[in-house]
Amino acid sequence: MRKPRRTLDWKEYENINKYASSEKRLKKFSTEGYLKVALIYPNSYKTLAGNLGFHRVFEVANSIPGVSCERFFYDKRFNRFYSLDSLRPLDEFKIWMFSISYELDFFNLMDILKKLRIPLLVHKRGERHPLIVIGGPLVTINPNLFVHIADIIYHGEAEVNLSHLLNKISESLHKEKEKLLKKVSELENISVPILNKMAHEEAIYRDVIHDPAGSVFLSKFGEFGDVFLIEVGRGCFRGCKFCTIGNLYGYFRPIRVESFIKKVEDTLSQIDNIRDFKMGLVAPAVNDHPKFDEILDYLERRNIRFSLSSLRVDKIDEKLLKGLLRSGQNMLTIAPETGSEKMREFLNKNISDEEIYDKVSMARKLGFKKIKLYLMIGLPEETKEDLELSAKMIDRISSMGFNEIVISVNPFVPKPGTPLENHKFLSIKELLEKQEVLKVKLKNVKVNFESLRESFIQYKLDHLDSRKSLKVIQVFDANGKQETFKLLKEMK
Ligand code: SF4
CATH class of the missing domain: 3.30.750.210 (Transcription Regulator spoIIAA)
Incomplete structure (x- = not known):
């Protein structure tokens, strides 16, 4: 194992060691398998530890005979990226498997590759570079984002095909990359873009009903504590x-x-x-x-x-x-999405106003002291009256006597694959006007508005086609994140 030489690297090493030593491991895995896989979560340790899907991928990969899978996370200050499991640096691993949950993690993924001098574009990488495998919820939402970066795109749930994939990689590990990729491309639910093999099948784990995912480690630094x-x-x-x-x-x-x-x-x-x-x-x-x-x-x-x-x-x-x-x-968290019953009906979220008031009032009477509500703005056909109904709902709930009421307002982001995918994401100006309607009506309530800029970037990334995603990667590579944001803003 290589130890850091530079002070900066020591700082990074100690930072990771702090998280690693905070963990109680409910399952222990060997780090000495034949196939060493780096499982990278391109976001903070806090979100990694709070993401049950990530725990499951880690567990599934390590249950395959001969495979040792180790965890890595992202911090913009990192340069070397050390494993949480062995403290080995990422560049000692040949297989890099990214699990992508959120749109903005796309930039963190590219940042990791850049920092370790790995060409972002798949056709520029050779035999000496690691094999880049990308999976996770964002792959389901928009696989186009990854066709120019990934050697292999993994679709669907880990339990279905991950063992087949890692076994194929293991069998062909010492072959040329092209031969390995050809072998892998025989699998269902796996895309190998450079060979023009794109998969579209669903990969659903039916047996989960007998085999639920559970945390495999606990840490006080996780999003939900230990x-x-x-x-x-x-x-x-x-x-x-x-x-x-x-x-x-x-x-x-x-x-x-x-x-x-x-x-x-x-x-x-x-x-x-x-x-x-x-x-x-x-x-x-x-x-x-x-x-x-x-x-x-x-x-x-x-x-x-x-x-x-x-x-x-x-x-x-x-x-x-x-x-x-x-x-x-003592905090109840609910997501009515909007105070307009008509709008909820349109969204297929068929919950009446009376049901919401009844349940919230029941919670208050039983002793809940705080309440958190999630709402959206910028929904299709939404009128000023709909927003006023949201404000009215908050007012009525506020009057029930909670000590604290927290409102979280997110702009509606039309997602691919949903019935509303073709609706537009409103302009920042229009969304600010909608925020204003709520602010004026809710002077005495604390309202948290989700960043409009980040939601806009999410929307753009969700809907990029493969040609545009290539442009985005090239601009990120040459000029960094801020220029990429500018490009996304200008892209039609
Ligand atoms: S479809 Fe989505 S928003 Fe509706 S109940 Fe299910 S998880 Fe919740």
């Missing part, structure tokens, strides 16, 4: 028109209660002090689980504290709220 994350379902049957999960990520697969309990019990057997244990239940809408009552009963019986990644307002009930209060949660 909470054990576990999934209770994948996919969503609701089909809200703006949502990628309901339209792109496969059908609804609720986890079997027996499998959920087994996973939790296995984890508890490794925890020293169960009283400190807290769980985060993860699903697109956790309380849509058809046997959610049984899950709540189990958590109560075992006296386990829990929180939820997200919930359906209309399905909130007393039992759930009391369970959350027992777990020390």
Whole structure:
């Protein structure tokens, strides 16, 4: 293992060591496999640790005989990028596997390649360069972003094909890159752009109902602290028109209660002090689980504290709220999206105003002290009246006596693959005007507006075709991020 020589590199090394040594590993993996794979999350350690999908890829890759997979994350100050698992630098790995969740991570991915002097464009890389594999939710949203960078694009969920992919790579590791890529291109759900092989199949893991993903390490530096994350379902049957999960990520697969309990019990057997244990239940809408009552009963019986990644307002009930209060949660988070019932109907988010008020008031009466609401602006056909209805909803909820009310307002970003994909992203001027309507009406409430600039960049990246994505990569390579933002702004 090479140790840093420069002071700057030592700083980076120590920074990574700080996170690595904070972790409690629930599963231990060897770092001495024949095929050494770097799994790179081009975002902070905090988001890496809070991303259950990332935990799962790490676990799946390490369960393949002969494979050692190690984790890396991004920080703009880093130059060498050391592994969280062995503290080896990234350039000692031949296989670099990126997991991309968010649009802006695209720039971080390119920054990592640039810093380590790896040509961004696939046709400029040779035998001595690492093999670049790219997968994750953003690949599902817009694979065009990656066709000029990736040697291999991985589509869909890790459990379906990752073992086939890494086995193929392992078998052909000492062959020329072209031969290796030809072998890999035989696989379903895998694209090899340089060989013009593009895959469009769905890769859905059906057996997840018996085999839920759970955290494989815990750290106080994670987004949710050292909470054990576990999934209770994948996919969503609701089909809200703006949502990628309901339209792109496969059908609804609720986890079997027996499998959920087994996973939790296995984890508890490794925890020293169960009283400190807290769980985060993860699903697109956790309380849509058809046997959610049984899950709540189990958590109560075992006296386990829990929180939820997200919930359906209309399905909130007393039992759930009391369970959350027992777990020390006094903030209710809901996403009505808009205060206009007509607009919610249009979006296919069929929840009435009365249902929202009933459930929020139930939470208040039971003892919830804080509430957080997610709203959108810039929806198709949205009028000033719709925005005023959002303000009215907030007013009414404010009057229920919460100590704190937090409003998060996001501009609507039309996502590819959803029924609203062809709607436009409003101009910054139009969105600012809409923000103003809310600000005027909500003088006494704290409203957090999501960055319009970042949302605009997201929109542009989501809809880039392959020709434009090439231009974006070239400009980033030559002139950096700010010039790329300018280019995206000008692009029609
Ligand atoms: S917004 Fe929520 S309920 Fe609607 S489709 Fe998406 S995940 Fe499902």
